[in-house]
Amino acid sequence: MFRGSMVALVTPMLDDESIDFDALEKLVEFHIESQTDAIVAVGTTGESATLNFKEHCQVVKFVVDKVAGRIPVIAGTGANSTSEAIELTQCAKDAGADACLLVTPYYNKPTQEGLYLHYKKIAETVDIPQILYNVPGRTACDLLPETIIRLATVKNIVGVKEATGDLSRVAKIKAGVPESFDLYTGDDATAIDFILLGGHGGISVTANVAPKALHDAYFAALAGDAAKAHAIDAPLQALHRDLFVESNPIPVKWAVAKMGLMGMAIRLPLTPLSEPNQSVILDAMHAAGIAIKA
Template sequence: MLFGRLLTAMCTPFTPDGEIDWDAQGALIEHLIQTGTDTIVVSGTTAESPTLSKDEKLALFSFTVKQVAGRVKIIAGVGSNNTVETVQFTRLAAETGVDGVMGVVPYYNKPSQEGIYQHFVAIANATTLPVMLYNVPGRTSANMTAETMIRLSELKNVIAIKEASGNLSQITKVISSVPDDVVVYSGDDSLTLPILAAGGDGIVSVASHLVGLEMKEMIDAYLAGDVQKAAKLHQRYQPVFEGIFLTSSPSPLKYALAKKGLIHPTVRLPLVEMTEDEKQQVDRWFHELVQ
């Protein structure tokens, strides 16, 4: 399995004045590697990709490739709602040395299923790198149906799907219908265990910033047949899975990582840092489960 079981959708550390914090980027990469991450996804939703310029994204890809030095895999988030620009950017991303690319269903446009299909065909044709499909209708306002994902899985370099629709029936249909060499990841930490039980392959996680080793332990326990242990870990860390989405992501995550001394809590507008009441809610599960 090229990208492993535990992938982390990495946030982008910013300085207090909103610039990329390169020292913190390096420290956070090291933290993720040490806590079980198999693959780092750079410039996905959790990275605040809508507020990153193309030059910033390319710099993040290059920096991460250099910092990682082959120890884990790197997937570049290249998605946008402009197919021509996505194709051009995919080619630029490939030149930075990343191991794969991830495209998202075009947002705001609300394309038809044929439009979604042709968008991903264009991405796949623009590179020889492995391609991950990303379905997250809660953010894009367009759901990629199981039939479209299955159809796209027939493309040579589409080898992974990140499914964050929350629709277990749809996800199960995808898992049961794609070729054996196409892996299906949960895009929702809370559904990691249910999707594993349905035959899925792992998680593209946000919680792994905070409880990576515990996520890895849960996955390994399930795969080893210790379902009871996996279930107990799932139950124990559910407050983390839910708490990091208390308000607009990644504000709660960045607040928690700041409490660990890894990054500043800075987010870029239109996101804002959490209120005092929200911080107190994070504090409750942080002190019990993370610190």
């Protein structure tokens, strides 16, 4: 359904930790101008774990309204409670989102059968395109290729965001899913190779900082031009690595703030980027040719 570079958008906040909707509108316009191919609102990079239900729905609706159909909006609606994920997914549908991205339930570590039934129930309850999201490094829960293949035949489940960085999974998943089922990477460092192996795009943290470069690199990869894609991506490799020098989204929010697009605020229990790592992020931004304005 979606192709190219999809930004896992940060959620800007004011110093009192409330949502900065003025900055959020600024970010929406920045990404549309930069040719970002879709916006993921309130994904895990958007601090979904610390926004309450009302805020979650407010941000999704705000982004949908400000985008106004110019590019797709995908709402992060995953939760470790199936009933809560259903409520969030319904809220996103009511807000006019084009699709939902559902991270695997975290902490409670369901079985593969539990994961299958979790996603199946959400898909059967809310009629909106849904993308599975597997990031076991954050959730302690691995959605295995065999389970993804089972879910790929369920109505409304249209793709998967695979964030393990294990490129061998691309072939395993593609071999068992319908041709219409989309594969997106969530691992910026291996994204080009993922797409060259048959993926359809990426849902990216780095896209918050270098959206135009990633759009160009991903579409070169989609066209099969490996040399061009890697050449565009090479200066971004330090960003791909160092934006995770502390827990995401701590570094990327600091970087976006240094671009002059929003303030530095982040919500507890996350804390601002530590001083020793600020030079690390600045060096990565300089290597990528990102202008520092703040």
